Structure formats: structure tokens, C-alpha cells
Amino acid sequence: xxxxxxxxxxxxxxxxxxxxxxxxxxxxxxxxxxxxxxxxxxxxxxxxxxxxxxxxxxxxxxxxxxxxxxxxxxxxxxxxxxxxxxxxxxxxxxxxxxxxxxxxxxxxxxxxxxxxxxxxxxxxxxxxxxxxxxxxxxxxxxxxxxxxxxxxxxxxxxxxxxxxxxxxxxxxxxxxxxxxxxxxxxxxxxxxxxxxxxxxxxxxxxxxxxxxxxxxxxxxxxxxxxxxxxxxxxxxxxxxxxxxxxxxxxxxxxxxxxxxxx
Amino acid sequence: xxxxxxxxxxxxxxxxxxxxxxxxxxxxxxxxxxxxxxxxxxxxxxxxxxxxxxxxxxxxxxxxxxxxxxxxxxxxxxxxxxxxxxxxxxxxxxxxxxxxxxxxxxxxxxxxxxxxxxxxxxxxxxxxxxxxxxxxxxxxxxxxxxxxxxxxxxxxxxxxx
Numbered sequence: 558x559x560x561x562x563x564x565x566x567x568x569x570x571x572x573x574x575x576x577x578x579x580x581x582x583x584x585x586x587x588x589x590x591x592x593x594x595x596x597x598x599x600x601x602x603x604x605x606x607x608x609x610x611x612x613x614x615x616x617x618x619x620x621x622x623x624x625x626x627x628x629x630x631x632x633x634x635x636x637x638x639x640x641x642x643x644x645x646x647x648x649x650x651x652x653x654x655x656x657x658x659x660x661x662x663x664x665x666x667x668x669x670x671x672x673x674x675x676x677x678x679x680x681x682x683x684x685x686x687x688x689x690x691x692x693x694x695x696x697x698x699x700x701x702x703x704x705x706x707x708x709x710x711x712x713x714x715x716x717x718x719x720x721x722x723x724x725x726x727x728x729x730x731x732x733x734x735x736x737x738x739x740x741x742x743x744x745x746x747x748x749x750x751x752x753x754x755x756x757x758x759x760x761x762x763x764x765x766x767x768x769x770x771x772x773x774x775x776x777x778x779x780x781x782x783x784x785x786x787x788x789x790x791x792x793x794x795x796x797x798x799x800x801x802x803x804x805x806x807x808x809x810x811x812x813x814x815x816x817x818x819x
Numbered sequence: 820x821x822x823x824x825x826x827x828x829x830x831x832x833x834x835x836x837x838x839x840x841x842x843x844x845x846x847x848x849x850x851x852x853x854x855x856x857x858x859x860x861x862x863x864x865x866x867x868x869x870x871x872x873x874x875x876x877x878x879x880x881x882x883x884x885x886x887x888x889x890x891x892x893x894x895x896x897x898x899x900x901x902x903x904x905x906x907x908x909x910x911x912x913x914x915x916x917x918x919x920x921x922x923x924x925x926x927x928x929x930x931x932x933x934x935x936x937x938x939x940x941x942x943x944x945x946x947x948x949x950x951x952x953x954x955x956x957x958x959x960x961x962x963x964x965x966x967x968x969x970x971x972x973x974x975x976x977x978x979x980x
Contacts, residue, residue, distance in 0.1 A: 561838045563821060563884040565887075587882065588862065591841075591881070608885060654932065654950075654951060655875045655929070655951050656880075
């Protein structure tokens with residue numbers, strides 16, 4: 558690793574101030590950033606550690622019944638919560654236990670890895686991303702591979718999830734990395750079904766609207782079986798699988814998520 | 820340089836560390852606790868797993884500066900007070916849960932974290948929990964048997980035998 562300083566602010570306000578410095582970068586749980594630094598793929602002069610910010614850790618419900626998760630809350634804590642079954646199920650299969658004890662929801666969403674799990678939950682739930690300055694709807698937040706609506710130095714302080722009637726996440730694991738080769742999050746709300754796909758597209762997480770329409774008419778595996786798989790054009794094409802293979806998996810994993818939704 | 824003070828295996832230690840100093844560097848290079856192994860340096864193998872405030876963490880994927888004030892337990896802190904092997908360690912010895920031994924510190928620390936939360940895990944639960952611990956000897960069956968035995972369960976013939 559190149560040399561850098563670590564700052565450990567005591568409040569969100571201090572963290573924002575520290576991130577205003579030259580070449581400063583936020584450090585969440587570090588489960589992606591530290592391996593990146595080891596490969597010398599990033600060279601910040603200062604890392605601003607967010608994991609010690611008590612005001613960004615914890616899970617509660619707001620007056621609208623939404624599950625509010627602090628940005629520095631670990632995957633293990635979300636997995637253990639259980640009040641949103643689909644979300645806790647997703648969190649319980651990210652990486653491995655040691656990774657889940659450090660990695661945070663804010664870190665994952667800020668990074669927006671095209672194969673990460675949490676973006677599928679946030680988009681599939683129509684979650685609200687809360688930062689130190691504003692609230693961003695998930696539909697406006699994800700801007701493509703590793704790209705988000707976050708501005709320089711903006712911190713995810715909280716994520717608010719409306720809790721659906723039924724939900725499930727199905728991940729086809731890339732066995733070496735434990736990332737999703739394809740992952741599909743299905744959530745059935747009173748106002749309609751949302752289907753979010755991760756791991757598949759060159760553009761990162763996205764909604765599969767054809768499946769949403771079919772499931773709105775008939776929430777069943779038969780509705781998915783009757784659909785054509787999405788096009789393989791624009792899907793990730795690498796040594797782990799072709800675009801067409803991923804497109805096929807999108808349909809298969811959506812069907813499994815609908816079957817398992819509870 | 821940042822000064823960090825933490826408790827390691829019950830002893831309070833203070834050291835000055837660089838920002839980029841990993842917890843595994845602090846343990847191995849500064850405190851000479853070389854039982855914590857660094858196998859891959861890419862956060863995948865789990866040989867470096869230690870407990871930070873009671874939770875399993877990959878010490879090669881956490882900065883020492885972030886362990887300030889923490890309680891850390893390494894493989895050197897696992898034996899009983901009289902120096903005899905802990906139940907988990909004894910079970911690894913009894914059931915040949917190690918071949919070359921390189922992954923063993925991480926396996927034992929992960930096993931201890933698992934049994935703390937789940938005192939009687941099934942074979943499948945053990946295998947799932949060990950997803951982040953790689954054994955290049957591929958000696959997984961005996962590792963699983965060792966953890967079954969350490970949790971006071973009978974050791975069945977495992978799959979693929």
C-alpha cells in the first residue's frame with residue numbers, strides 16, 4: 558500500500574469536514590477498499606474512518622414503518638435483525654462471516670460494485686438513500702458500474718427500506734469470489750412488485766420491468782416461466798459466463814426468488 | 820504515525836502505527852504473535868482470522884488504527900490458563916483437523932466464533948460458516964469433524980468418504 562493517514566472523526570460533521578481535504582477518501586468496513594489499496598489501485602492521502610461513528614450504527618423503524626439502517630451498520634447486524642426477511646437473508650450470504658462482521662451497508666452502496674448484493678436490495682425495495690445533505694430515491698441513485706449519485710465527500714448516513722409483503726433474494730454465486738454471478742431481488746408491495754438484478758448487466762444493478770409487469774398481473778412462478786429471458790446484449794461477458802448465460806440466469810433466479818418469497 | 824492502545828489476549832499494549840499498518844502487521848511484526856498467519860493477502864483465505872471485540876475478523880483486512888481500544892484475541896490466547904489445549908484445539912489434534920497447519924489458526928478462531936453463537940451446529944452449518952477459511956491441503960472433512968467433536972456432538976462419517 559502507498560502511505561496515507563487515517564483520521565477517526567467522532568461525528569458525521571467532523572467526517573464531512575475531514576473528507577473535504579485533498580485526496581481524502583471515506584473508509585467504511587474496508588472489505589473492498591483495503592484489498593484495492595493493497596493492489597495499489599487507489600492512493601488516497603487520507604482515509605476517513607466511518608466505522609466508529611456511533612450515530613451511523615444501528616437499526617430501527619420510522620413512523621412510516623420503514624426499516625432504517627445506519628450507514629455504518631455491518632452486514633452481520635442486518636442479517637441478525639430479521640424484521641425484513643428478504644433483506645436479512647441477503648445480508649446473511651454476503652462474502653463470509655468475517656467479511657460480514659466488518660463490511661457495512663453504506664460502504665457497499667457507495668461502492669456500487671456491479672456484482673454486489675446490497676444494490677439489488679436497495680433498488681428492489683425502492684429504498685431511500687439518506688446522506689449528510691439529502692435523501693435520494695434508489696431509482697435515482699444507481700448510475701452504472703461503480704457510479705452513483707453521490708457527490709464528492711458525501712456520506713451515506715442511513716438507508717430506509719419500506720418493508721414488503723413478500724420478498725426474497727436469490728444469488729447464483731461465483732464460487733471463488735462469493736459475489737453474485739447473477740442475483741435477483743424480488744419484493745411484493747401493496748403498490749406493486751419490484752424486481753432488481755445485480756451481477757448481470759454492464760450497467761450494474763437494474764430493474765427487470767417485464768418481470769415486474771408479469772408478477773403484478775400474477776405473482777407466481779408460472780408468470781416468470783412464460784416470459785422470455787432478457788436480452789444478453791449489454792450483459793457482462795467474462796470468463797465466468799457469457800452475456801447470454803447471465804441473461805438465462807436472470808430468468809431462472811427470478812423464478813426461484815418468486816417461489817421462495819415469504 | 821498514530822498511537823493505538825488495545826488489549827491483546829488480556830494484556831494491554833500500546834504501539835505507534837502508520838495509517839497503512841494492518842492489524843495482522845501489528846500482531847505479527849510489532850507484538851511478535853506470529854500464530855496469526857497471512858496466507859493470501861487478498862482477504863480470501865481466512866488464515867489471519869482473529870477476534871475483535873468477540874467477533875471473527877480478517878486481521879489482514881482491518882487497519883491497526885481502527886483497533887484502538889479494542890479487545891483482540893489471537894490463536895495464542897486460545898489455550899487454557901494452565902497451558903493445556905482448549906476444547907477446540909484438542910479436538911483438532913484428536914481428529915487430525917490439520918495437515919500442514921497453515922490455515923489452522925484461522926480455522927480455530929472461526930470455529931470458536933461459530934460455537935459461541937451456535938453451540939451445536941450441523942455439519943452443513945459448519946461448512947457454510949467456514950466459507951471464508953481456505954485449506955490448501957483440502958483437509959476440510961477432518962476440520963468439520965473436529966468442530967463437531969468440539970461442540971460435544973458425535974462425529975459422523977462425512978460426505979464424500
